[in-house]
Amino acid sequence: MRLLFTALLSMLLLSGGSLARGQDYWTYRDYLKAFPEQRQLTDAFAARVRQPALPWHSSRTPPVRIAMLTPDAQISDYWSRNRLSLSRRLQEIGLPYSLKSYSFQPATTLRQQEALLAKALNSQPDYLIFTVNALRHRVLVEKIIARGHPKLILMNITTPLKSWAKRQPFFYVGFDHREGTRLLTETIARMTGARANYLMLYGTQGYVSQARGDEFIRLTANQPGFALRQAFYTDVERNKARQAVQQALTTAPDINLVYACTTDIALGAAESLRAQGKKDKVLLNGWGGGSAELDALARGDLDLTVMRMNDDNGVAMAEAIRLDQEGKAHRLPQVYSGDFAVIDRHTPADELERLKAHAFRYSR
Secondary structure: OOOEEOHHHHHHOOOOOOOOOOOOEOOHHHHHHHOOHHHHHHHHHHHHHHOOOOOOOOOOOOOEEEEEEEOOOOOOOHHHHHHHHHHHHHHHHOOOEEEEEEEOOOOOOHHHHHHHHHHHHHOOOOEEEEOOOOHHHHHHHHHHHHHOOOEEEEEOOOOOEHHHOOOOOOEEEEOOHHHHHHHHHHHHHHHHOOOEEEEEEEOOOOHHHHHHHHHHHHHHOOOOOEEEEEEEEOOOOHHHHHHHHHHHHHHOOOOOEEEEOOHHHHHHHHHHHHHOOOOOOOEEEOOEOOHHHHHHHHHOOOOEEEEEOOHHHHHHHHHHHHHHHOOOHHHOOOEEEOOEEEEEOOOOHHHHHHHHHHHOOOOO
16 A cells, blocks of 8 residues: 655645645735735626526637546546536537546546647647646646647636746636635634644645645644644545555544545545544544535534535636637636535534535536
């Protein structure tokens, strides 16, 4: 089992394969402060995403060509729901389009991702939807930006890179990982009385682990009641998460909080806690609030999660394409981050149904 122990390293350094070194990016909040004109664009666009679609009145033909490369070979339905919400919002708008999807696993090698990317580019799309998790992805992205075509939508990232300066991708879209982690951290602190010996379960080495896992470590570093006992990279594999929890609780039985950075990790951890009879003794979070996590909350396997209003992401991509096709790209913010809600095992059923109705309004 390839589990990498990283407790001290994670506190002192960026992960070796992280997206950017030396803070070569703006956090979402810092970006809006640095470019205040983006705030007005962001607020207007967010209102557009929350509202029903306005009909398309142009006679444009042929269809807009879209290629989408996503690491959706995992339990989390975040990626598949975004594909659905993108498609259904475009259909609701009435904008003709074609969409080709290419799937891979989070731990897929760079060479395999390059092959999928080449295949996608050969289809001559007008828009390419891709994600950036590790430093090595920057090379791929920079090549596309240098080409100038297709227009690049970076999904699941809300932190523009400073080194790209004015040659930014067409659009960054997602749910800000740090904002979600901040909300989750505040709730965990309330639930634990700001005292916990915790196990950190990362996904792959890179941006998401840094923004969700390292950010939790940073946010709790000045709270003496929180103690990081162990940390592992799991490659977003359920079985590795299960084994990591078993190993950690054997060597550090005082652990009473497992912080999971993704859905697959949380579900693997839940299986291990249940098998060891520790389900009611160790607090476990999810991250994202998709269907699998909501089911786990209902079963009592998870204690809380930060729930993305999932379909905001697909709607935002559809509306960005629509504005561009109308010649109104100047009304599009550089970055869009969707809304969150923190839910737990005691969230009232009617409140949860209200959140689900909005979060999955296109992908049900």
